[in-house]
Amino acid sequence: MFEPQNGRSSLVTGGLAAILASTCCLGPLVLVALGFSGAWIGNLTVLEPYRPVFIGAALVALFFAWRSIFRPAQACTPGAVCAIAQVRSTYKLIFWIVAALVLVALAFPYILPLLY
Numbered sequence: 001m002f003e004p005q006n007g008r009s010s011l012v013t014g015g016l017a018a019i020l021a022s023t024c025c026l027g028p029l030v031l032v033a034l035g036f037s038g039a040w041i042g043n044l045t046v047l048e049p050y051r052p053v054f055i056g057a058a059l060v061a062l063f064f065a066w067r068s069i070f071r072p073a074q075a076c077t078p079g080a081v082c083a084i085a086q087v088r089s090t091y092k093l094i095f096w097i098v099a100a101l102v103l104v105a106l107a108f109p110y111i112l113p114l115l116y
Helices: 008-023 026-033 039-069 087-114
Strands: none
Touching: 008 039, 008 087, 039 087
């Protein structure tokens, strides 16, 4: 079975799923805050029914990224990408940024009523 040497693909998948999960609610609010307006912004809520699917995909991808990124460096072959300390710390930083995006996607619908 193929075992990835780093969590790059899992991080990308998790980040994309987190962004897609928050587009239904956060997207229109950001566009309005930036000054964009129009009736077409209401069409962005069409992704709302798929939000749980995107959040689930983000959580699964984050689990696999966590498993790949936070494993001991001794599990990596010497000279591999996962054995380089700077790359490992960068992946860890990106992991926590993506985890924050997923947290925003999870919490935003509950915090949104407090903003209005």
